[in-house]
Amino acid sequence: MRRIAVVPGSFDPVTLGHLDVIDRAAGLFDELHVLVVHNPDKSALLPISQRVSLLEQAIREAGLPTNIVVSSWSVGLLVDYCMDVGASVLVKGVRSQIDVTYETPMAIVNRNLASVETIFLLPNPANGHVSSSLVRQVAALGGDVSPYVPRVVAEYLQKATV
């Protein structure tokens, strides 16, 4: 049986922390779906289609494994997407106890809804402080985001904020 997992997130924009988790998750499964999901609790910087495009370019340029599929999901539950593609596992990166506290109720609800398990991966400590919200803030104020994001994202944000 093929082991299929989904890494969901806002990816607004994708960071080096995300890429690290995606890379390691891809090594654990036969097929890994990186899914851009609209999060109504956050005000978005980039349109979903742009986030997908940047993720695809960043994954290609970083030479990540070829069993990774990037897509987006805007209608229905996350577990509906999992059922559609035959995934039984969600993968989330957790940087701190705050992330674990935020993710735990969602993990339990997703298991109750559709028996989809969630596994948490710890980040490379070098990326432990990196978040999309910090990147959005630094970019909006004209700072250099290149230490935190893939090259394509840094270039895109630089052009977008000039």
Ligand code: PNS
């Ligand atoms: O990168 P983010 O913003 O922390 O990602 C959060 C996300 C998109 C993974 C989360 O909001 C989510 O799982 N949304 C799916 C909606 C859903 O299925 N909710 C019910 C079960 S928790």
